[in-house]
Amino acid sequence: MNLHLADTFTAALARLPAHEAKAVKSTVVDLHIDPSGNGLQMHRIDKSKDPNFWSVRVNRDLRLIVHKNADSVLVAYVGHHDPAYVWAERRRIEAHPRTGAMQIIEVRELVEETQQPSAFNFESLTEAPAAEELPVFAGLDEDQLMSVGVPADWVEDVRGATEDGFFKLAAHLPDEAAEALLEFAATGKLPAPAPAATINPYEHPDTLRRIRPIADQEELEQALSFPWDKWGVFLHPSQRSSVERDHGGSARVAGSAGTGKTIVALHRAVRLAKTNPRARILLTTFSDPLADALKKKLAVLSPETSGVVRRITVESFQRVAEQLFQLVHGARPRIAGEQLLRGLLKKAAEQHNVRGFSERFLLSEWTHVIDAWGIASAEAFRDVQRMGRKSRLGPNQRERLWPVFESVRSVITEQGLTTWATMFSELAETYSAKSEKPFDHILIDEAQDLGPAELRFFAAIAPVGENTLFFAGDLGQRIFQHPYSWKSLGVDVRGRSSTLKVCYRTSQQIRSAADRLLPEQLRDVDGVEDERRGTISVFEGPPPHVEVCGSANDEAAAVAQFIDASIEAGAAPDEIGIFVRTPQLVERAKAAVERASNGARPTISVMHLAKGLEFKSVVVMCCDEGVLPLDERVADAADEAELDDIYETERRLLYVACTRARDSLLVTGTKPGSEFLRDLMRERSPR
Numbered sequence: 001m002n003l004h005l006a007d008t009f010t011a012a013l014a015r016l017p018a019h020e021a022k023a024v025k026s027t028v029v030d031l032h033i034d035p036s037g038n039g040l041q042m043h044r045i046d047k048s049k050d051p052n053f054w055s056v057r058v059n060r061d062l063r064l065i066v067h068k069n070a071d072s073v074l075v076a077y078v079g080h081h082d083p084a085y086v087w088a089e090r091r092r093i094e095a096h097p098r099t100g101a102m103q104i105i106e107v108r109e110l111v112e113e114t115q116q117p118s119a120f121n122f123e124s125l126t127e128a129p130a131a132e133e134l135p136v137f138a139g140l141d142e143d144q145l146m147s148v149g150v151p152a153d154w155v156e157d158v159r160g161a162t163e164d165g166f167f168k169l170a171a172h173l174p175d176e177a178a179e180a181l182l183e184f185a186a187t188g189k190l191p192a193p194a195p196a197a198t199i200n201p202y203e204h205p206d207t208l209r210r211i212r213p214i215a216d217q218e219e220l221e222q223a224l225s226f227p228w229d230k231w232g233v234f235l236h237p238s239q240r241s242s243v244e245r246d247h248g249g250s251a252r253v254a255g256s257a258g259t260g261k262t263i264v265a266l267h268r269a270v271r272l273a274k275t276n277p278r279a280r281i282l283l284t285t286f287s288d289p290l291a292d293a294l295k296k297k298l299a300v301l302s303p304e305t306s307g308v309v310r311r312i313t314v315e316s317f318q319r320v321a322e323q324l325f326q327l328v329h330g331a332r333p334r335i336a337g338e339q340l341l342r343g344l345l346k347k348a349a350e351q352h353n354v355r356g357f358s359e360r361f362l363l364s365e366w367t368h369v370i371d372a373w374g375i376a377s378a379e380a381f382r383d384v385q386r387m388g389r390k391s392r393l394g395p396n397q398r399e400r401l402w403p404v405f406e407s408v409r410s411v412i413t414e415q416g417l418t419t420w421a422t423m424f425s426e427l428a429e430t431y432s433a434k435s436e437k438p439f440d441h442i443l444i445d446e447a448q449d450l451g452p453a454e455l456r457f458f459a460a461i462a463p464v465g466e467n468t469l470f471f472a473g474d475l476g477q478r479i480f481q482h483p484y485s486w487k488s489l490g491v492d493v494r495g496r497s498s499t500l501k502v503c504y505r506t507s508q509q510i511r512s513a514a515d516r517l518l519p520e521q522l523r524d525v526d527g528v529e530d531e532r533r534g535t536i537s538v539f540e541g542p543p544p545h546v547e548v549c550g551s552a553n554d555e556a557a558a559v560a561q562f563i564d565a566s567i568e569a570g571a572a573p574d575e576i577g578i579f580v581r582t583p584q585l586v587e588r589a590k591a592a593v594e595r596a597s598n599g600a601r602p603t604i605s606v607m608h609l610a611k612g613l614e615f616k617s618v619v620v621m622c623c624d625e626g627v628l629p630l631d632e633r634v635a636d637a638a639d640e641a642e643l644d645d646i647y648e649t650e651r652r653l654l655y656v657a658c659t660r661a662r663d664s665l666l667v668t669g670t671k672p673g674s675e676f677l678r679d680l681m682r683e684r685s686p687r
């Protein structure tokens, strides 16, 4: 007999206090040892319309609700005696007649009976709506609705639902049906029906997003250890397919912010480690704090007893290179930092009497062209395409600039220093020549910000073969790198790229406002498309608030009020994040925080460090004219093309900051405010 766990059970378990949860876990372990439940006290729940619901006694008060048939036991819920029985009486669990997926269905008429009119006005969904509130799905017939998994008894409610009422109704529908309908509301198209299922309903991809088979003690341990981390156990079918698909070459998963790309990379690393117990796996990301966050999440996926975690190395790009450098050279690299480089560039420009180029331009040209591409001669600089640098730099300008870069390079070398890019490039050369590679599988998160030298490095330390290089990233969040062709460096993900479309982090309201900052379709230099249309969020929240204030003082008052309201609504101080464009603006954020009445100290950071983070409430402050886009950056633009590029990057920065929010977002500035704020507030015409 097989044991399965449902997400309704793990969610209920996560709500119990520790001592009760412990008792529940031990009962579930007993069930796993003997799923027939012979040694346990079991009672059929007579009042349920579904005859397969049983209760299992945990202690005097707690009951597990299980759904039993001839060859499997599904642990569906846990709760105190009466509410647990009520839960089972109001549900049935069955395979959907069209899709074949197992669904946990709320019995339609019992939901209606129990709704509080203020919380969920059933009539408003079914009565004739006002003219401006037309039913959204009236044009879809029963057959179409059933094809996406709407349970038969909910079809009429869906057909009568207005846009406003739909989110409340969606909470009662199986996820696949709710998502398909949201996609229809956003794009006017219903996703293609899944092919008629001939498989076991428990193996259906939509079943696996809520009901998971438990193969062994280790899987059970993992599922029970972190019941609140739903992503640890239940994946969206598109996430699962990115985790499980084998690829003959490099592959990529894309998707807007919060669609679970990192979650896919984590699960995929664990899957590869489990499939090949000898494999050496690297999971890497942009920065040390993000690598630390990955380490913590990895622990959710693999109980220590499994030994899997030890075989997965989790480090930032730079830390991986540093360690391999030490292995090759027997010493730590001495890196020339940005401060030193700025100074050297300034001095060299003065020495060579090169004027008319800002310090920022010189550093950017050094970082994104000279160093990134390993330009070592005046000829190479003359001929380089300056990929991603949109401004045209004529032959005379290049001739004048070269001595500056050349002398900076010699000073670095004379001082026994190196740069990150040089180190990545040199290691790439060393490892390209070796047949023995340090890792069997490499998974790279935040891949949109990989520089050319880093990409070359990872390609060189990966072996040739199946599943060796996997990238997770979002072109819409590229804020550190200029675009360039991955293919020209031997990394080709064309035909092996998939896009996630369900956003788990950010409410529908915040996500759709942030989406207005970016084009609906993005394409990388190699032509790989990232289609963002049709992305949906799985929950609703208040609309984001954009406030352009009369003065910094008024802005501080608005921010303080927002912090107070967030705390009152239940956010812990560390669940509130405040982002500003530059380090100089941190003081303005601090002044606002000090005015909050509850003494809360939320996280304050520059937008560039927002990457990968998430908070319940977010404030993006100081979005003034001249700050977003930043005047200094705009002043560097050599021509229209480069100006466009700077604008796009600054927009993406604001997008990254706004999409760190789960439930509430406040964006502020002082008058007249950043021009991007108008996009954030603008209604996008229906797609």
Ligand SMILES: Nc1ncnc2c1ncn2[C@@H]1O[C@H](COP(=O)(O)OP(=O)(O)OP(=O)(O)O)[C@@H](O)[C@H]1O
Binding pocket: 230, 231, 234, 235, 236, 239, 255, 256, 257, 258, 259, 260, 261, 262, 263, 264, 474, 477, 503, 504, 505, 611, 612, 613, 614, 659
């Ligand atoms: N299948 C899932 N079930 C529940 N929650 C999920 C699932 N997948 C992802 N999440 C949650 O959604 C949030 C975003 O996930 P994740 O960080 O992987 O997204 P991302 O696409 O990498 O985001 P970003 O591009 O902004 O870094 C996290 O809180 C994660 O736990």
